[in-house]
Amino acid sequence: MRARFWGTRGSIPVALPRAAIRDKIVAALVAAAGRGIDTVDKARAFVDRELDFTVASTFGGDSACVELVTGGDEYVLCDLGSGARVFGNHVLATRGATGHTFHIFMSHVHWDHIMGFPFFMPAYVPGNRIHIYGGHADLAEAFRRQHAAPSFPVDFGRLEADIEFTRLETDRAYALAGCAVRVKRQLHSGHSYGYRFEREGKAVVYSTDSEHKRDDPGETDAFVEFFRGADLVIFDAMYSLADAISVKEDWGHSSNVMGVELCQLAGVKHLCMFHHEPVHDDARLAAILRETRRLEEITRRGARLEITSAYDGLEIAV
Protein backbone atom coordinates (compact mmCIF):
# COMPACT_ATOMS: atom_id res chain seq x y z
CA MET A 1 0.00 0.00 0.00
CA ARG A 2 0.91 3.62 -0.39
CA ALA A 3 -0.59 6.71 1.21
CA ARG A 4 -0.80 9.71 -1.07
CA PHE A 5 -1.64 13.04 0.52
CA TRP A 6 -3.85 15.43 -1.46
CA GLY A 7 -4.73 17.74 1.44
CA THR A 8 -3.02 17.99 4.81
CA ARG A 9 -4.12 21.27 6.39
CA GLY A 10 -6.54 21.44 9.33
CA SER A 11 -9.72 23.43 9.78
CA ILE A 12 -9.51 25.60 6.65
CA PRO A 13 -7.47 25.63 3.44
CA VAL A 14 -4.68 28.17 3.26
CA ALA A 15 -2.65 29.62 0.39
CA LEU A 16 1.00 30.51 0.53
CA PRO A 17 1.01 34.30 0.88
CA ARG A 18 2.91 36.60 -1.44
CA ALA A 19 5.48 37.53 1.20
CA ALA A 20 6.30 33.87 1.87
CA ILE A 21 6.85 33.17 -1.83
CA ARG A 22 9.09 36.22 -2.04
CA ASP A 23 11.11 35.03 0.96
CA LYS A 24 11.61 31.60 -0.63
CA ILE A 25 12.82 33.14 -3.89
CA VAL A 26 15.20 35.42 -2.02
CA ALA A 27 16.60 32.52 0.01
CA ALA A 28 17.02 30.38 -3.12
CA LEU A 29 18.80 33.15 -5.02
CA VAL A 30 21.20 33.77 -2.16
CA ALA A 31 21.92 30.04 -1.86
CA ALA A 32 22.52 29.80 -5.62
CA ALA A 33 24.88 32.75 -5.81
CA GLY A 34 28.18 31.89 -7.46
CA ARG A 35 27.09 28.34 -8.32
CA GLY A 36 27.07 28.79 -12.09
CA ILE A 37 23.46 27.71 -12.43
CA ASP A 38 22.71 28.79 -15.97
CA THR A 39 20.36 26.10 -17.32
CA VAL A 40 16.92 24.86 -16.35
CA ASP A 41 18.27 21.38 -15.65
CA LYS A 42 20.99 22.72 -13.36
CA ALA A 43 18.45 24.91 -11.59
CA ARG A 44 16.05 22.00 -11.08
CA ALA A 45 18.83 19.77 -9.78
CA PHE A 46 19.95 22.49 -7.37
CA VAL A 47 16.41 23.04 -6.08
CA ASP A 48 15.71 19.34 -5.71
CA ARG A 49 19.01 18.31 -4.11
CA GLU A 50 20.45 21.24 -2.26
CA LEU A 51 17.73 23.57 -1.05
CA ASP A 52 15.99 23.01 2.25
CA PHE A 53 12.39 21.79 1.98
CA THR A 54 11.06 25.04 3.43
CA VAL A 55 12.80 27.01 0.67
CA ALA A 56 12.25 24.67 -2.26
CA SER A 57 8.73 23.58 -1.41
CA THR A 58 5.76 24.03 0.93
CA PHE A 59 3.64 21.84 3.16
CA GLY A 60 0.65 23.11 1.23
CA GLY A 61 -2.75 24.31 2.11
CA ASP A 62 -5.53 21.99 0.99
CA SER A 63 -7.70 20.47 3.71
CA ALA A 64 -7.87 16.78 4.56
CA CYS A 65 -7.85 14.24 1.76
CA VAL A 66 -5.67 11.14 1.74
CA GLU A 67 -5.62 8.40 -0.90
CA LEU A 68 -4.66 4.85 -0.08
CA VAL A 69 -3.17 3.26 -3.16
CA THR A 70 -3.95 -0.40 -2.62
CA GLY A 71 -2.96 -1.84 -5.96
CA GLY A 72 -6.58 -2.58 -6.81
CA ASP A 73 -8.61 -0.99 -9.58
CA GLU A 74 -10.78 1.03 -7.23
CA TYR A 75 -9.82 4.22 -5.45
CA VAL A 76 -9.73 4.47 -1.66
CA LEU A 77 -9.87 7.89 -0.03
CA CYS A 78 -10.09 9.28 3.47
CA ASP A 79 -12.06 12.50 3.75
CA LEU A 80 -13.16 14.97 1.13
CA GLY A 81 -11.50 18.22 2.12
CA SER A 82 -10.37 20.67 -0.53
CA GLY A 83 -7.61 18.25 -1.55
CA ALA A 84 -10.34 16.09 -3.12
CA ARG A 85 -10.68 18.70 -5.87
CA VAL A 86 -7.05 18.18 -6.88
CA PHE A 87 -7.38 14.40 -6.61
CA GLY A 88 -10.53 14.32 -8.77
CA ASN A 89 -8.94 16.45 -11.47
CA HIS A 90 -5.88 14.20 -11.42
CA VAL A 91 -8.01 11.09 -11.95
CA LEU A 92 -9.88 12.64 -14.85
CA ALA A 93 -6.69 13.91 -16.46
CA THR A 94 -4.75 10.66 -16.15
CA ARG A 95 -7.36 7.90 -16.22
CA GLY A 96 -10.32 9.37 -18.11
CA ALA A 97 -13.62 10.80 -16.99
CA THR A 98 -15.81 7.78 -16.37
CA GLY A 99 -15.90 4.18 -15.24
CA HIS A 100 -14.24 4.79 -11.88
CA THR A 101 -15.20 3.47 -8.45
CA PHE A 102 -14.31 5.44 -5.33
CA HIS A 103 -14.52 4.22 -1.74
CA ILE A 104 -14.42 7.23 0.57
CA PHE A 105 -14.12 6.93 4.36
CA MET A 106 -15.23 10.02 6.27
CA SER A 107 -13.74 10.92 9.65
CA HIS A 108 -16.68 13.28 10.17
CA VAL A 109 -18.63 15.89 8.28
CA HIS A 110 -17.17 19.14 9.54
CA TRP A 111 -16.81 21.64 6.75
CA ASP A 112 -13.08 21.25 6.17
CA HIS A 113 -13.58 17.52 5.58
CA ILE A 114 -16.44 17.73 3.06
CA MET A 115 -15.78 21.03 1.25
CA GLY A 116 -13.95 19.39 -1.65
CA PHE A 117 -16.94 17.33 -2.74
CA PRO A 118 -18.80 20.07 -4.70
CA PHE A 119 -15.61 20.43 -6.76
CA PHE A 120 -14.93 16.69 -7.06
CA MET A 121 -15.45 16.40 -10.81
CA PRO A 122 -15.96 12.60 -10.97
CA ALA A 123 -19.23 13.16 -9.07
CA TYR A 124 -20.63 15.03 -12.07
CA VAL A 125 -19.85 12.30 -14.60
CA PRO A 126 -22.27 9.43 -15.31
CA GLY A 127 -20.70 6.01 -15.09
CA ASN A 128 -18.69 6.75 -11.96
CA ARG A 129 -19.58 5.06 -8.67
CA ILE A 130 -18.93 6.74 -5.33
CA HIS A 131 -19.34 4.88 -2.04
CA ILE A 132 -19.16 7.18 0.98
CA TYR A 133 -18.71 5.48 4.35
CA GLY A 134 -18.89 6.99 7.81
CA GLY A 135 -20.15 6.53 11.31
CA HIS A 136 -22.46 9.53 11.56
CA ALA A 137 -26.21 9.20 11.20
CA ASP A 138 -26.36 12.50 9.32
CA LEU A 139 -23.60 11.61 6.84
CA ALA A 140 -25.74 11.92 3.71
CA GLU A 141 -27.62 14.93 5.00
CA ALA A 142 -24.38 16.86 5.51
CA PHE A 143 -23.40 16.33 1.88
CA ARG A 144 -26.85 17.17 0.52
CA ARG A 145 -27.04 20.33 2.63
CA GLN A 146 -23.67 21.51 1.36
CA HIS A 147 -24.96 21.36 -2.21
CA ALA A 148 -28.30 23.00 -1.46
CA ALA A 149 -29.24 26.60 -2.22
CA PRO A 150 -28.23 29.18 -1.19
CA SER A 151 -24.82 27.63 -0.40
CA PHE A 152 -24.09 26.08 -3.81
CA PRO A 153 -25.60 26.40 -7.29
CA VAL A 154 -25.71 22.69 -8.19
CA ASP A 155 -28.09 20.62 -6.11
CA PHE A 156 -26.89 17.19 -4.94
CA GLY A 157 -29.68 15.58 -6.97
CA ARG A 158 -28.10 16.81 -10.18
CA LEU A 159 -24.85 14.91 -9.62
CA GLU A 160 -24.71 12.22 -12.28
CA ALA A 161 -22.42 9.69 -10.65
CA ASP A 162 -23.99 6.78 -8.75
CA ILE A 163 -23.50 7.87 -5.13
CA GLU A 164 -24.23 5.68 -2.10
CA PHE A 165 -23.86 6.37 1.60
CA THR A 166 -23.15 3.57 4.06
CA ARG A 167 -23.13 3.96 7.81
CA LEU A 168 -20.44 1.87 9.50
CA GLU A 169 -20.46 0.59 13.05
CA THR A 170 -17.53 0.77 15.43
CA ASP A 171 -15.64 -2.29 16.58
CA ARG A 172 -16.83 -4.37 13.66
CA ALA A 173 -14.59 -5.84 10.99
CA TYR A 174 -15.50 -4.93 7.43
CA ALA A 175 -14.16 -6.09 4.10
CA LEU A 176 -14.32 -3.02 1.87
CA ALA A 177 -12.37 -1.81 -1.14
CA GLY A 178 -10.08 -4.81 -0.95
CA CYS A 179 -9.10 -4.04 2.64
CA ALA A 180 -10.02 -5.27 6.08
CA VAL A 181 -11.40 -2.15 7.76
CA ARG A 182 -11.98 -1.38 11.43
CA VAL A 183 -13.67 1.77 12.68
CA LYS A 184 -13.05 3.60 15.96
CA ARG A 185 -15.06 6.39 17.48
CA GLN A 186 -12.92 9.37 18.51
CA LEU A 187 -13.30 12.40 20.78
CA HIS A 188 -14.22 15.47 18.73
CA SER A 189 -17.09 17.93 18.59
CA GLY A 190 -19.93 15.71 17.36
CA HIS A 191 -17.30 12.95 17.53
CA SER A 192 -15.25 11.55 14.65
CA TYR A 193 -14.15 8.16 13.38
CA GLY A 194 -10.73 6.67 12.79
CA TYR A 195 -10.07 3.86 10.33
CA ARG A 196 -7.61 1.00 10.30
CA PHE A 197 -7.01 -0.49 6.87
CA GLU A 198 -5.23 -3.82 6.48
CA ARG A 199 -4.21 -5.46 3.24
CA GLU A 200 -1.60 -8.05 2.39
CA GLY A 201 -0.03 -7.93 5.85
CA LYS A 202 0.24 -4.14 5.99
CA ALA A 203 -1.77 -1.79 8.19
CA VAL A 204 -2.49 1.93 7.81
CA VAL A 205 -4.43 3.92 10.41
CA TYR A 206 -6.14 7.21 9.58
CA SER A 207 -6.90 9.01 12.83
CA THR A 208 -7.61 12.70 12.52
CA ASP A 209 -9.68 15.22 14.42
CA SER A 210 -9.21 13.19 17.56
CA GLU A 211 -8.51 14.60 21.01
CA HIS A 212 -6.64 12.51 23.57
CA LYS A 213 -7.09 13.74 27.12
CA ARG A 214 -5.08 10.97 28.80
CA ASP A 215 -7.48 11.13 31.76
CA ASP A 216 -8.92 7.68 31.05
CA PRO A 217 -6.37 4.84 30.92
CA GLY A 218 -8.96 2.60 29.28
CA GLU A 219 -9.38 5.02 26.39
CA THR A 220 -5.63 5.28 25.96
CA ASP A 221 -5.37 1.50 25.91
CA ALA A 222 -8.12 1.32 23.29
CA PHE A 223 -6.22 3.64 20.97
CA VAL A 224 -2.97 1.78 21.55
CA GLU A 225 -4.77 -1.39 20.53
CA PHE A 226 -6.26 0.34 17.46
CA PHE A 227 -2.79 1.53 16.41
CA ARG A 228 -1.05 -1.72 17.42
CA GLY A 229 1.82 -2.65 15.09
CA ALA A 230 0.61 -0.40 12.27
CA ASP A 231 3.01 0.33 9.45
CA LEU A 232 1.71 3.90 9.24
CA VAL A 233 -0.45 6.07 11.51
CA ILE A 234 -1.75 9.33 10.05
CA PHE A 235 -2.33 11.39 13.18
CA ASP A 236 -3.89 14.73 14.06
CA ALA A 237 -0.96 16.71 15.49
CA MET A 238 -2.49 20.15 15.12
CA TYR A 239 -1.55 21.70 18.45
CA SER A 240 1.25 21.68 20.96
CA LEU A 241 0.53 19.44 23.94
CA ALA A 242 0.35 22.49 26.23
CA ASP A 243 -2.29 24.12 24.05
CA ALA A 244 -4.23 20.88 23.58
CA ILE A 245 -4.73 20.41 27.29
CA SER A 246 -5.11 24.05 28.34
CA VAL A 247 -6.49 26.89 26.21
CA LYS A 248 -7.55 24.51 23.41
CA GLU A 249 -8.88 21.72 25.59
CA ASP A 250 -12.10 20.30 24.12
CA TRP A 251 -11.33 21.76 20.69
CA GLY A 252 -11.03 18.18 19.47
CA HIS A 253 -7.44 17.93 18.34
CA SER A 254 -4.19 16.40 19.45
CA SER A 255 -0.46 17.06 19.48
CA ASN A 256 2.87 15.78 18.23
CA VAL A 257 3.78 14.63 21.75
CA MET A 258 0.64 12.53 22.02
CA GLY A 259 1.26 11.05 18.60
CA VAL A 260 4.75 9.93 19.56
CA GLU A 261 3.63 8.45 22.87
CA LEU A 262 0.69 6.50 21.47
CA CYS A 263 2.72 5.20 18.52
CA GLN A 264 5.59 4.17 20.80
CA LEU A 265 3.20 2.34 23.11
CA ALA A 266 1.60 0.62 20.11
CA GLY A 267 4.82 -0.35 18.36
CA VAL A 268 3.94 1.65 15.24
CA LYS A 269 6.58 1.88 12.52
CA HIS A 270 5.80 5.28 11.01
CA LEU A 271 3.96 8.30 12.43
CA CYS A 272 2.81 10.92 9.95
CA MET A 273 1.71 14.20 11.51
CA PHE A 274 -1.37 15.57 9.81
CA HIS A 275 -4.12 18.22 9.97
CA HIS A 276 -1.68 21.09 10.31
CA GLU A 277 -2.61 24.25 12.17
CA PRO A 278 -3.49 26.83 9.48
CA VAL A 279 -1.53 29.63 11.19
CA HIS A 280 1.72 27.65 11.00
CA ASP A 281 4.01 28.57 8.12
CA ASP A 282 6.49 26.18 6.48
CA ALA A 283 9.33 27.11 8.83
CA ARG A 284 7.14 26.49 11.87
CA LEU A 285 5.97 23.09 10.61
CA ALA A 286 9.54 22.09 9.78
CA ALA A 287 10.65 23.10 13.28
CA ILE A 288 7.86 21.02 14.82
CA LEU A 289 9.00 18.04 12.73
CA ARG A 290 12.60 18.44 13.96
CA GLU A 291 11.42 18.68 17.57
CA THR A 292 9.16 15.66 17.22
CA ARG A 293 11.96 13.55 15.79
CA ARG A 294 14.12 14.67 18.70
CA LEU A 295 11.36 13.72 21.16
CA GLU A 296 11.19 10.26 19.61
CA GLU A 297 14.95 9.92 19.86
CA ILE A 298 15.19 10.86 23.54
CA THR A 299 12.17 8.79 24.60
CA ARG A 300 12.83 5.71 22.47
CA ARG A 301 12.57 2.43 24.33
CA GLY A 302 12.46 -0.10 21.52
CA ALA A 303 12.53 0.14 17.75
CA ARG A 304 12.86 3.53 16.10
CA LEU A 305 9.60 5.23 15.17
CA GLU A 306 9.93 6.99 11.83
CA ILE A 307 8.30 10.40 11.82
CA THR A 308 7.23 12.59 8.93
CA SER A 309 5.06 15.64 8.58
CA ALA A 310 2.48 15.36 5.83
CA TYR A 311 2.52 17.77 2.91
CA ASP A 312 0.32 18.03 -0.13
CA GLY A 313 1.83 15.67 -2.69
CA LEU A 314 3.65 13.43 -0.21
CA GLU A 315 3.60 9.70 -0.83
CA ILE A 316 4.50 7.12 1.80
CA ALA A 317 5.04 3.49 0.89
CA VAL A 318 4.22 0.88 3.52
Added chain:
Amino acid sequence: MELSPRRFADALVLRPAGTIDHVSAPAFRAALDPHLTGCAADGHHVVLDFSEVPYISSAGLRVLMLASKQAKAQGGTIAIAALQPLPLEIFAISRFDQVLAVFPTVAEALAEASPAAAAAFTRGGGA
Protein backbone atom coordinates in the same frame (compact mmCIF):
# COMPACT_ATOMS: atom_id res chain seq x y z
CA MET B 1 4.35 8.50 45.33
CA GLU B 2 6.41 10.14 48.09
CA LEU B 3 6.83 13.90 47.63
CA SER B 4 9.13 14.67 50.61
CA PRO B 5 7.47 17.99 51.52
CA ARG B 6 9.59 20.79 52.95
CA ARG B 7 8.20 24.14 54.05
CA PHE B 8 10.08 27.41 53.66
CA ALA B 9 8.03 30.28 55.13
CA ASP B 10 4.97 30.59 52.86
CA ALA B 11 6.22 28.13 50.26
CA LEU B 12 6.07 24.38 50.05
CA VAL B 13 8.73 22.44 48.15
CA LEU B 14 7.73 18.98 46.94
CA ARG B 15 10.20 16.55 45.43
CA PRO B 16 8.71 13.67 43.41
CA ALA B 17 11.10 10.89 42.52
CA GLY B 18 11.02 8.54 39.56
CA THR B 19 9.45 8.40 36.14
CA ILE B 20 6.06 10.04 35.76
CA ASP B 21 4.31 8.30 32.89
CA HIS B 22 0.82 7.03 32.12
CA VAL B 23 1.28 4.30 34.76
CA SER B 24 2.55 6.46 37.63
CA ALA B 25 0.70 9.70 36.80
CA PRO B 26 -2.41 8.76 38.84
CA ALA B 27 -0.22 8.14 41.91
CA PHE B 28 1.55 11.46 41.32
CA ARG B 29 -1.77 13.25 41.14
CA ALA B 30 -3.05 11.53 44.27
CA ALA B 31 0.10 12.48 46.16
CA LEU B 32 0.00 16.07 44.95
CA ASP B 33 -3.67 16.72 45.57
CA PRO B 34 -3.62 17.06 49.41
CA HIS B 35 -0.88 19.67 49.17
CA LEU B 36 -2.88 21.70 46.67
CA THR B 37 -6.18 21.42 48.50
CA GLY B 38 -4.90 23.61 51.31
CA CYS B 39 -2.69 25.72 49.10
CA ALA B 40 -4.24 29.08 50.02
CA ALA B 41 -4.49 28.34 53.72
CA ASP B 42 -1.01 26.91 54.15
CA GLY B 43 0.88 29.31 51.99
CA HIS B 44 0.42 30.48 48.50
CA HIS B 45 3.36 28.93 46.75
CA VAL B 46 4.21 25.39 45.70
CA VAL B 47 7.53 24.52 44.08
CA LEU B 48 7.98 21.12 42.49
CA ASP B 49 11.62 20.07 42.67
CA PHE B 50 12.02 17.79 39.65
CA SER B 51 15.67 16.95 40.22
CA GLU B 52 14.76 13.28 40.85
CA VAL B 53 12.41 12.91 37.86
CA PRO B 54 14.20 11.40 34.85
CA TYR B 55 11.16 11.35 32.55
CA ILE B 56 7.66 12.80 32.35
CA SER B 57 5.04 11.83 29.77
CA SER B 58 1.96 13.66 28.56
CA ALA B 59 -0.06 12.05 31.34
CA GLY B 60 2.31 13.55 33.92
CA LEU B 61 2.27 16.93 32.20
CA ARG B 62 -1.50 16.87 32.33
CA VAL B 63 -1.30 16.39 36.11
CA LEU B 64 0.92 19.48 36.28
CA MET B 65 -1.58 21.47 34.21
CA LEU B 66 -4.44 20.45 36.50
CA ALA B 67 -2.33 21.27 39.54
CA SER B 68 -1.52 24.70 38.15
CA LYS B 69 -5.20 25.43 37.55
CA GLN B 70 -6.06 24.22 41.04
CA ALA B 71 -3.39 26.40 42.64
CA LYS B 72 -4.41 29.47 40.66
CA ALA B 73 -8.06 28.97 41.58
CA GLN B 74 -7.04 29.29 45.22
CA GLY B 75 -4.87 32.33 44.65
CA GLY B 76 -1.67 30.30 44.85
CA THR B 77 1.17 29.63 42.47
CA ILE B 78 2.97 26.53 41.31
CA ALA B 79 6.45 26.39 39.81
CA ILE B 80 8.68 23.65 38.45
CA ALA B 81 12.39 23.66 39.31
CA ALA B 82 15.58 21.74 38.61
CA LEU B 83 14.44 19.82 35.55
CA GLN B 84 16.84 17.17 34.35
CA PRO B 85 17.97 17.49 30.71
CA LEU B 86 15.44 15.02 29.26
CA PRO B 87 12.35 16.45 31.01
CA LEU B 88 13.65 19.93 30.17
CA GLU B 89 13.54 19.03 26.47
CA ILE B 90 10.11 17.50 26.86
CA PHE B 91 8.87 20.72 28.48
CA ALA B 92 10.24 22.72 25.55
CA ILE B 93 8.87 20.44 22.82
CA SER B 94 5.45 20.26 24.45
CA ARG B 95 5.50 24.05 25.08
CA PHE B 96 4.90 23.46 28.78
CA ASP B 97 7.76 25.85 29.41
CA GLN B 98 5.45 28.54 28.04
CA VAL B 99 2.44 27.80 30.21
CA LEU B 100 4.09 26.82 33.50
CA ALA B 101 6.71 28.71 35.49
CA VAL B 102 9.99 26.80 35.08
CA PHE B 103 13.21 27.65 36.95
CA PRO B 104 16.73 26.18 36.79
CA THR B 105 16.90 25.74 40.56
CA VAL B 106 14.65 25.53 43.59
CA ALA B 107 16.34 28.65 44.99
CA GLU B 108 15.41 30.65 41.90
CA ALA B 109 11.83 29.39 41.99
CA LEU B 110 11.50 30.42 45.64
CA ALA B 111 13.12 33.80 44.97
CA GLU B 112 10.44 34.48 42.38
CA ALA B 113 7.64 33.23 44.63
CA SER B 114 8.49 34.77 48.00
CA PRO B 115 11.46 36.61 49.51
CA ALA B 116 10.67 35.10 52.91
CA ALA B 117 10.71 31.58 51.48
CA ALA B 118 13.92 32.24 49.59
CA ALA B 119 15.55 33.54 52.77
CA ALA B 120 14.40 30.51 54.73
CA PHE B 121 15.73 28.21 52.01
CA THR B 122 19.11 29.98 52.04
CA ARG B 123 19.28 29.53 55.80
CA GLY B 124 18.43 25.89 55.31
CA GLY B 125 15.44 26.32 57.53
CA GLY B 126 13.05 23.95 55.83
CA ALA B 127 10.59 22.05 58.01
